């Protein structure tokens with residue numbers, strides 16, 4: 001028995017979500033603070049679903065870093081490998097703008113962000129070996145030394161039979177060029193067992209537009225991945241298996257408050273259901289239902305649902 005079901009790797013940060021809706025950021029005066037960062041959100045999401053989740057991350061050595069670690073502890077995430085930056089670097093901040101339910105955006109302050117200084121010395125092999133699955137977030141590859149740390153973590157996982165999930169998580173803010181992004185995204189995707197991303201993110205990985213989902217996944221199936229999920233926002237998602245199965249996932253309609261947080265909650269529900277051996281079709285349902293719940297709420301982390309909430313939504317719409 002492994003100690004942890006999943007370790008997520010990368011950014012643990014702070015989200016500042018507009019409290020006033022339907023207005024541009026310039027006019028927004030009040031923001032509410034939450035833990036943020038895609039892999040942190042997924043650690044929180046899977047932990048709230050009852051998985052044993054841990055995280056490898058680096059936060060600022062200040063009140064915001066303490067806030068993130070305290071919140072993660074509160075929701076049951078194992079935080080022994082969330083390190084504090086010793087050089088005074090600050091945690092990343094994400095401001096959100098909610099102009100309308102359809103028109104939301106995020107603005108990231110990530111200059112010299114502590115998470116990008118996560119290094120190979122910040123975690124050890126035994127920690128990764130203690131988990132069934134390691135989830136790497138694409139943004140961790142955008143700069144050194146976090147880039148080498150992420151590749152090293154993947155390497156340790158692969159050597160020790162730990163499943164690797166690569167969440168493309170493309171955030172343009174910290175990458176230098178499209179060509180560089182494509183090189184590192186491709187490298188990581190080819191070594192992973194499972195790859196999850198949006199259609200746009202696969203375009204970034206391929207540094208080209210116009211490929212179909214089928215073309216994208218075929219390229220990856222020549223390497224390690226056996227399962228690839230392509231997300232299409234309100235049009236749902238598609239899962240492709242190496243042996244040729246294509247499974248489609250619908251969305252669960254809801255009263256949308258904002259669109260961000262969909263991807264992280266989708267990943268949490270999807271991974272939870274896979275781990276409970278519910279099969280890929282069910283996993284897409286759990287992912288979509290989790291996303292539907294989160295887009296109807298204010299945050300991306302605190303709003304992560306319980307298993308009961310997800311199952312209630314699935315049954316209510318099936319009924």
Ligand SMILES: Nc1ncnc2c1ncn2[C@@H]1O[C@H](COP(=O)(O)OP(=O)(O)OP(=O)(O)O)[C@@H](O)[C@H]1O
Pocket residue numbers: 198231232233234235236237250251252253254256259260261262263264266287288289291292295
């Ligand atoms: N408006 C919506 N209503 C209900 N479900 C949604 C909505 N938007 C997205 N979803 C669900 O969330 C899944 C992931 O959404 P999306 O493809 O937008 O990912 P993403 O771009 O990674 O999300 P994010 O905006 O968090 O970065 C979709 O496949 C769908 O199941």
Ligand SMILES: O=C(O)C[C@@H](O)[C@H](O)C(=O)CO
Pocket residue numbers: 011013015035036037038039041094106260261262263264299300
């Ligand atoms: O991933 C981030 O750093 C920001 C998130 O926490 C934010 O809530 C979001 O955009 C989720 O999609």
